Amino acid sequence: QVQLVESGGGLVQPGGSLRLSCAASGIRFSIYDMSWYRQAPGNQRELVASFTRGGLSNYADSVKGRFTISRDNAKNTVYLQMNSLKPEDTAVYYCNAKFMGSVYWGQGTQVTVSS
Numbered sequence: 082q083v084q085l086v087e088s089g090g091g092l093v094q095p096g097g098s099l100r101l102s103c104a105a106s107g108i109r110f111s112i113y114d115m116s117w118y119r120q121a122p123g124n125q126r127e128l129v130a131s132f133t134r135g136g137l138s139n140y141a142d143s144v145k146g147r148f149t150i151s152r153d154n155a156k157n158t159v160y161l162q163m164n165s166l167k168p169e170d171t172a173v174y175y176c177n178a179k180f181m182g183s184v185y186w187g188q189g190t191q192v193t194v195s196s
Contacts, residue, residue: 083107083185085176090190093166097194101161103176103187110157113180117150117161119172119192126175130161134180144170166194 089101101117116131130150131139138150149162159176171194176187 083178085178085185085187087174087176087187087190090174090192092193092195094196095166095168095194097166098162098164099166099192101163101174101176101190101192103159103161105157105159105176105178105185108178108180108183108185110178111154113178115150115152115159116177116179117159118175118177119170120175120189121169121172124172129174132159163192166192168194170194 084106085103087101087103089099093099112134114131114133117129118126119129120126129141129144130148132150132152147165152159171192173189173191175189178185
């Protein structure tokens with residue numbers, strides 16, 4: 082049974098930081114491309130950052146320079162360090178694992194940026 086379990090969301094003031102974690106089980110983690118997506122109310126789900134199995138990272142323009150994605154294959158975990166958070170970063174953040182035709186999603190974790 083495949084599980085992706087996100088944690089680390091919460092309420093933070095503008096300019097603050099959060100670190101999201103996504104722990105994977107039931108998959109051979111190291112061969113999967115791992116990504117973070119987010120979805121704000123009324124908006125489509127959008128890609129925030131990805132980290133391929135080959136070690137390449139990619140970011141949405143809106144988060145470049147503020148967010149950092151990383152992975153620890155020994156712990157089957159992918160992280161998203163979010164700094165200088167803005168109210169427009171408020172969304173549910175989802176972890177995604179993809180390898181060829183197999184795609185898995187976590188249940189999501191809420192991030193709210195507000196004073």
